[in-house]
Amino acid sequence: DQQVKQNSPSLSVQEGRISILNCDYTNSMFDYFLWYKKYPAEGPTFLISISSIKDKNEDGRFTVFLNKSAKHLSLHIVPSQPGDSAVYFCAASGVTGNQFYFGTGTSLTVIP
Amino acid sequence: GAGVSQSPSNKVTEKGKDVELRCDPISGHTALYWYRQRLGQGLEFLIYFQGNSAPDKSGLPSDRFSAERTGESVSTLTIQRTQQEDSAVYLCASSFSQTNSPLHFGNGTRLTVT
Numbered sequence: 001d002q003q004v005k006q007n008s009p010s011l012s013v014q015e016g017r018i019s020i021l022n023c024d025y026t027n028s029m030f031d032y033f034l035w036y037k038k039y040p041a042e043g044p045t046f047l048i049s050i051s052s053i054k055d056k057n058e059d060g061r062f063t064v065f066l067n068k069s070a071k072h073l074s075l076h077i078v079p080s081q082p083g084d085s086a087v088y089f090c091a092a093s094g095v096t097g098n099q100f101y102f103g104t105g106t107s108l109t110v111i112p
Numbered sequence: 113g114a115g116v117s118q119s120p121s122n123k124v125t126e127k128g129k130d131v132e133l134r135c136d137p138i139s140g141h142t143a144l145y146w147y148r149q150r151l152g153q154g155l156e157f158l159i160y161f162q163g164n165s166a167p168d169k170s171g172l173p174s175d176r177f178s179a180e181r182t183g184e185s186v187s188t189l190t191i192q193r194t195q196q197e198d199s200a201v202y203l204c205a206s207s208f209s210q211t212n213s214p215l216h217f218g219n220g221t222r223l224t225v226t
Contacts (some may be wrong), residue, residue: 002154032212043116043203043217044155051212089155091215098168100145100215104154 003027004092006103014111019077021106023090026071030092030101035064035075038087038105047088048075080110114138116218118204124224125194133189133221137206142184145215147203155203161187162209194225 005024013019021035031052036044050057050064050073057064063076077084087105117136125131137144146158157171161181172178176194181187191198201222205215 034214036217041219043118043205043219046214046216049212049214091155098160098162099157101157102147102155 002104003030004090004101004103006090006106008106009104010107010109012109012111013080015082016079019075019080019084019108019110021075021077021088021090021108023073023075023103024071025073025092025101027092027094027101028071029094032093033064033066033073034091034093034100035062036089036091036102037084038089044089077108080108082110082112084108085110116204116206116216118202118218118221120221121219122222122224124226127196127225128193130190130192131194131223133191133202133204133223135187135189135204135206135218137185137187137204138216140208141206141216142209143207143213144181144187145205145207146179146187146189147205148200149203149220150200158189158202191223194223196225199223199225 034049035047037047038044048059048062050066066073087107089105090103091100093100119134142163144161147155159179160168176192179189201220203220205217207213207215
């Protein structure tokens, strides 16, 4: 049973515009959420995280929003750049932090 | 380098053979994870090691899969009698043990079973 879901397999955005990637989860015990970026033939690279005590975390062009009541998080990239083209995975873990559950990924293409 | 190192980067093997994949975690990271990514799918948890505690093997898909870790260093994932459905990228990740510590991944081993 998929506890973390990314319902959009792909997204295309014009360079300079905002990219919004979405993620939903089902387990209310999750309290730590992460986004990873993956280029072909490389491992996922940690991008940004947020704990459940916050609803927003910002790092440069990347902002993660968490809506606990809706069990939804999103990653905003602004402005989008061609180098941002990659597969983005969201992930979640619970109180124990033992297991990280990953979504199936969204492939972002930023068009120059 | 300071990152997670995996070897080999690619492995082609015949169905029925055993394979061994290796992971060197980041120094100081006590937690180590193995994940698998099949073509077109997400990351599938396989096994988790934390210090000297018993590993969490709940994600291993069959008894053909096993993993070991020596202390807080190198880990090996062994697949016996490989099958074609074992073809995937096997990813290793490590982290500090404290809560809210992100995983850091290696570049994976691409396993192809012919």
